[in-house]
């Protein structure tokens with residue numbers, strides 16, 4: 398078997414993991430759910446969800462990955478002999494197949510819109526009605542939607558094909574800073590427009606009357622999705638870490654990057670929408686229906702549109718890469734396939750699996766499974782069932798089955814002097830003294846994490862799960 402590759406640097410890992418996390422969830426979904434759920438008030442709840450559930454589970458997945466140096470299936474198997482837990486790993490790999498199949502369809506649309514911005518300068522979008530019908534026609538066309546989906550999958554395959562260092566890490570180091578630069582440019586552009594402050598107010602001024610218990614569960618579910626948790630993507634990326642990395646700091650960085658990009662995305666979108674006099678409450682239609690009309694009205698709109706849709710496409714691509722890597726790692730580790738072969742075969746398979754999703758906005762609109770279009774069915778199954786259940790299993794597994802103690806021992810490789818713990822010590826008013834052996838503080842941080850992982854995360858994730866599938870109504 399080939400030797401397991403490792404990230405060449407800590408920053409390489411952080412950028413790759415952040416690349417997985419930063420995706421359509423940040424740029425397309427976070428802004429509109431924030432706008433709908435009370436702006437700044439929702440942001441506060443979202444941050445709490447990130448801190449109490451997102452960060453602990455993120456750390457948990459990364460620890461399991463580094464400890465076992467395996468894909469999700471192999472990871473569960475090497476820590477526990479029970480057949481049941483292996484199933485949780487399989488569910489993760491299956492989720493990789495399913496999510497990527499429709500994620501790539503949407504990723505394809507963003508490529509299509511990059512092309513449109515250059516080719517037409519959004520001349521089709523003089524009104525929202527025109528812009529929306531253009532979008533419907535585009536997604537309904539089997540030719541364009543499959544072609545764009547194919548190009549998008551091809552890009553993801555090409556990156557994963559090259560392996561961890563030369564593929565994923567290298568491209569993350571190029572693409573993540575690019576995302577950051579583009580989003581900053583767009584934020585400045587948006588804020589410089591006349592009337593943009595209304596947009597900032599809409600997006601961020603707290604309105605507690607719009608914040609319901611429903612919003613809390615939405616925040617929780619989204620925190621989870623946005624951080625790519627629940628299917629072993631972070632197990633897989635963690636499995637390419639070497640023993641001398643500080644896992645707590647790295648997880649914290651990934652979580653911070655993901656959250657900052659999500660917040661900035663809203664600042665890139667709403668000020669411009671308001672400045673151009675368009676309604677902000679189009680929900681999922683914000684990006685593909687409203688924004689083209691916004692760009693059509695702007696000077697050099699085709700340039701700004703090009704930047705914006707490139708941003709979305711890049712964010713989607715780095716997430717797609719991590720989905721494909723989960724699938725690939727499984728076949729490489731467990732079935733001893735060659736990476737290059739596994740990537741091509743299963744990448745192609747995922748492309749084929751995505752075709753019915755691509756068609757479900759056009760010729761297969763009326764084909765339904767369990768009352769949903771193919772796209773919605775796959776999305777719902779993976780995002781609303783597999784991911785939350787996977788997250789529930791991973792928290793329970795580490796909190797109660799494998800044990801917090803061995804997990805903490807694993808974290809201590811690479812963070813022997815526990816800078817992270819000094820942070821807690823500082824917060825607790827204790828003086829930071831790196832020279833003394835801080836075992837007591839270690840217990841403090843570890844037990845805090847243990848409590849989150851054993852009690853708070855599984856319960857919170859499970860309740861959010863019941864809510865998303867409609868078993869609890871609020």
Ligand code: TRP
Nearest residue numbers: 418420421422423623625630716
């Ligand atoms: N985090 C990605 C986003 O915000 C979507 C996502 C969810 C994901 N689960 C994942 C990506 C697992 C990669 C792996 O769009």
